[in-house]
Amino acid sequence: MSIIEDLLISRRTFLRSTAGAVTLATGALAHSQGAAQSDAWDRGDLAHLLPWANHERFLIKASFGNSLDNASLSIGTLVVPGERTDTEGRFWQFYAQGLEPAQNYELQLVDDAGSALCDPWPLKTFPAPAAPVEQLRLLAYTCAGGNDISISAGVPWFIPKAIRQRMFARALSFKPDVAVGIGDQVYWDQQTTMLKLLNSPVPMVRQFAEKNLEPFGRFDRALPVFGTHNESVFKRVVDPQLAELYGVMFRSVPTMLTQDDHDYFEDDRADDKLVSFPPDPFMMRLARATQRMYFPEFLPDPTRPVGVGGGADDRALGLAECYGTLRYGKLLEVLLYDCRRYMTLKGASAGFITQNAEDWITARMASGDTRHVINMPSAPIAWSASKWGEWYPDRLNDAGQLDTEEAKPFWQGGWFKQHQRLIEAASNTLDIPLFVSGDLHALGVGNIVKSGDLNLAENPVVSLLSGPISTSAPGWPSKARGVGASVPTALEVDERLAPLEKNGFTILDIAPDEIRVRQFAWRFGEDVNAIDTLKPMLDFTLNPRA
Numbered sequence: 001m002s003i004i005e006d007l008l009i010s011r012r013t014f015l016r017s018t019a020g021a022v023t024l025a026t027g028a029l030a031h032s033q034g035a036a037q038s039d040a041w042d043r044g045d046l047a048h049l050l051p052w053a054n055h056e057r058f059l060i061k062a063s064f065g066n067s068l069d070n071a072s073l074s075i076g077t078l079v080v081p082g083e084r085t086d087t088e089g090r091f092w093q094f095y096a097q098g099l100e101p102a103q104n105y106e107l108q109l110v111d112d113a114g115s116a117l118c119d120p121w122p123l124k125t126f127p128a129p130a131a132p133v134e135q136l137r138l139l140a141y142t143c144a145g146g147n148d149i150s151i152s153a154g155v156p157w158f159i160p161k162a163i164r165q166r167m168f169a170r171a172l173s174f175k176p177d178v179a180v181g182i183g184d185q186v187y188w189d190q191q192t193t194m195l196k197l198l199n200s201p202v203p204m205v206r207q208f209a210e211k212n213l214e215p216f217g218r219f220d221r222a223l224p225v226f227g228t229h230n231e232s233v234f235k236r237v238v239d240p241q242l243a244e245l246y247g248v249m250f251r252s253v254p255t256m257l258t259q260d261d262h263d264y265f266e267d268d269r270a271d272d273k274l275v276s277f278p279p280d281p282f283m284m285r286l287a288r289a290t291q292r293m294y295f296p297e298f299l300p301d302p303t304r305p306v307g308v309g310g311g312a313d314d315r316a317l318g319l320a321e322c323y324g325t326l327r328y329g330k331l332l333e334v335l336l337y338d339c340r341r342y343m344t345l346k347g348a349s350a351g352f353i354t355q356n357a358e359d360w361i362t363a364r365m366a367s368g369d370t371r372h373v374i375n376m377p378s379a380p381i382a383w384s385a386s387k388w389g390e391w392y393p394d395r396l397n398d399a400g401q402l403d404t405e406e407a408k409p410f411w412q413g414g415w416f417k418q419h420q421r422l423i424e425a426a427s428n429t430l431d432i433p434l435f436v437s438g439d440l441h442a443l444g445v446g447n448i449v450k451s452g453d454l455n456l457a458e459n460p461v462v463s464l465l466s467g468p469i470s471t472s473a474p475g476w477p478s479k480a481r482g483v484g485a486s487v488p489t490a491l492e493v494d495e496r497l498a499p500l501e502k503n504g505f506t507i508l509d510i511a512p513d514e515i516r517v518r519q520f521a522w523r524f525g526e527d528v529n530a531i532d533t534l535k536p537m538l539d540f541t542l543n544p545r546a
Contacts, residue, residue, distance in 0.1 A: 041248065044118040046109070047090075048243035052296035053254040054327065055101040055126045059296040059319075060094045061085070062109070063243050068092070070112035075105050086235075087227050091293045095316055101128035121251050126328050129369070133329035134511060139176035139253075140376070141505040142438020143184040143468035143475075145241045145262065158187070158470040159503065159524045161245055166531045167469055167522070168249055171505045178326060179253050180336065182438035182466055183260025183378040186290055188237045190219065192267040192276055221282045225289040234289060242294040257295040259322065259338045260378035260439055261389060263287050268340070268389030270410035277389060278343050287341070288312075291321060298324025298336070303367070308360050309337075323357045325364075332510050333370040335361050339379035343389070343415075350414030352379055352391070358418060362425040371512050373430055380437035381419060382446045382463035382493050383485040385477040391419040392488040402486050416452070416490070423461045424454055431544035432515055433461045436506070440485045441475055442499035443467040443506070443519050445538065450492035459545050460494065464517065467504030472524045476501040497538055504537070515542040 047063040060073065067089035071082035075096055082092040099105065104124045109117040127133050146158025158164075171179075188194075197209035217233040225234055246255075261268040264283040266276040279287065291297060298309065300318030309323025322338035339352035351358065365373050379391060386396040386408075393411050394402040426433035444465035449457050465485075468475075478484040478501060485499035502521040509516040518536040 041121065041251075042119040043248050044116070046118045046248060047239075048246050048294070049248050049251045050246055050255050050257070050295045051123055051251065051253075052256055052299065053123065053125055054299045054301075055128045055131075056097065056099050057299050058094070058096040058099065058105075058107075058123060058125070059299060060096075060107075061091075061293065061295055062094070063091045063239075063293070064117070066090070068111060068117075071117065072110050072112075074108040074110060075099070085293045087231060090235075093292075093296075099125050101125055101131065118248075123252055123254070126254075127331075128329065129327055131329040133331035136178070136328050136332055136510045137174065137176045138334075138508040138510065139171050139174070139179040139505060140182060140436050140464075140466040140508065141171070141179075141469050142182045142466050143441055144181055144245065144470050145184055145186045146470045147187070147237070147240050156472050156524075157474060159472045161240065163524075163528060163531070164245060164469050165247070165249065166528070167503065167505065168246075170520070170531050170534050171507070172249060172253065174507055176253060176507065178328075179250060179255040180326070180334070180376060180436075181255070181257040181469075182336075182376055182436070183258055183338075184262045184439065185257050185259065185295070186238055186241050186265070187262050188216075188241075188265050189262060189267050190221075190265050191274055192269050219282075219286075225285045234286065238290060238294065242290070255295070256298070256324075256326065256336060257291075258336050258376070258378055259287055259291070259340065261340050263290060264340060268387060270388045275345070275410055277340055278345070279341060284341070288321065297321050301325045301327070303360075303364060303369075305356060305360055308354070308357050323353070323360070327370070330370055331512065332372045332374065333364060334374045334376055335364055336376045337361065337378065339377050340389070345410070345412055346414060348413045348417065350412035351418045352377075352415055353418070358421065361422065365425050366429045372432060372434075372510060372515065374508075375422070375426065375435045377435065377437055378439060380439050380463065380465060381423065381435050381461070382448050382487065382491065383440060383442075383444060383465070383499055384488045385440055385481045385485045386483055387481065391415050392490065394488045396481065396483050400483060402483065402489060404489050420452055420454060423448060423451060423456070427454075427456045427459045427461050430459075432542050433459060434464070434515065434542065435461060436464045436466055436508075438466050438468065440465055440499060441468045441471040441477055442485050442501050443497065443504050443521055443537070444485065444499040445496040445517070445519070445540075446487070446493040446498075447496070448491060448493050452490045462542060463493075464506060464519075465499060466506045467502070467519060467521065469503060469505070471501075471503060496540070500537075507536075513544065516540075517542060 045065045049062045051060045073080040073094035080096045085091040108120040216236045264279045264287045298320040310320030326334035344350045384392045384394045395408040447460035487493045502523040504521040507518040519538040521537040
């Protein structure tokens with residue numbers, strides 16, 4: 001029985017246990033909405049705007065409430081023609097090139113008559129790759145997606161969008177230079193959830209599925225996304241999770257959203273009837289459409305070989321979709337990689353990322369081009385929740401613990417081998433071998449001292465779980481999986497913070513000689529007003545090895 005079926009059937013018990021949380025959140029919702037929309041900036045008809053940057057380029061994704069025939073971006077004397085990214089003219093991208101490093105620019109969107117479409121706003125390019133930099137503040141989080149739909153009687157699967165916006169507002173109050181949302185931007189699983197619910201033998205479950213599909217419609221997997229019935233269904237599903245959630249809050253903060261399993265409109269599950277990954281063609285079309293319309297691709301990087309993470313004919317030359325870099329002068333390089341798109345099922349030679357991507361990542365860690373290198377994979381290291389699509393072979397036993405006494409069905413031994421190669425390279429080449437990831441719906445900090453036959457005690461690999469934005473009631477691993485995220489049997493991890501099932505985010509202050517980590521936590525059911533003054537739950541500093 002699925003978690004949704006279980007919750008629906010046992011809803012009376014569930015509602016009694018969460019009634020206080022729902023009442024509290026509902027009572028504070030109006031205030032939360034006001035706080036999220038208090039920005040006096042005039043957005044006009046602009047629905048959302050998400051920018052990305054490097055030292056010489058901006059790539060901006062935007063959407064509007066109504067269709068436009070043309071739109072342009074003005075940056076001083078530079079005029080960047082907009083490119084339509086949907087069929088009706090609501091979605092546009094603006095790709096500005098030839099900019100100066102470390103410069104504050106004023107940007108303005110205009111229509112074909114030259115009239116302003118919104119107020120102007122500032123955006124800054126990154127420092128040049130060879131420039132010395134003393135400080136960078138980075139915001140990291142995960143699992144921000146989800147529609148405001150309820151399981152039963154107002155109990156949400158995801159915390160309300162207005163409260164998520166309030167959490168974003170608190171994170172942005174620390175004035176980060178850049179933001180990274182690590183995976184799970186969209187939740188609308190098709191074959192692994194919706195189809196199962198629609199075919200459930202339980203009438204209540206089928207009724208629930210039909211009711212929640214009705215406002216959105218159903219995809220036709222035989223058709224393209226664009227220019228068909230699927231496009232309108234797609235927008236109804238994704239608009240609330242991305243355009244309405246982000247709005248214009250991040251317009252002056254370069255923001256990279258990476259993709260994980262749910263962004264392909266499926267969960268990472270495998271059984272005798274369906275192995276959900278690698279993505280089939282329709283899953284791939286949905287994931288690529290999401291990025292094309294709602295958030296930027298990675299910008300060209302001379303250190304990333306041609307064909308690693310991109311190169312599709314429908315993208316501008318040099319843009320990459322699933323493997324890319326955040327380069328900030330000589331201070332920092334962040335390696336971001338989607339572990340789902342190209343995962344393979346090849347047994348001992350399987351991988352979560354392609355071999356050329358692995359070679360590129362290990363080469364960048366060894367390059368010495370920047371003071372720090374941080375890995376941000378979509379699949380987390382150091383912990384397991386007994387899921388199929390993990391680096392680790394652990395599964396949940398009858399005692400409610402992880403073990404490897406029985407083989408995890410469909411799990412591939414090559415995944416752990418690739419994990420070993422990546423963390424060994426990090427420990428051997430980086431002064432602070434840091435991995436930051438999401439997916440597990442938790443905050444957490446741990447040092448990997450041993451992994452399989454690797455002894456990393458001289459320079460332990462540090463793993464951070466960045467904290468989920470939208471997770472509510474049934475989404476916590478301890479509920480959905482029957483076990484909270486735990487250390488796999490093959491690893492020895494010194495846990496500064498064992499995975500904590502709370503909403504939250506992480507702020508990293510990166511300087512040449514240290515990385516300061518602050519993790520913020522709140523959980524649906526606690527005082528919503530506390531979000532506005534949320535203090536770090538954890539505040540510590542990572543220093544380079546001697």
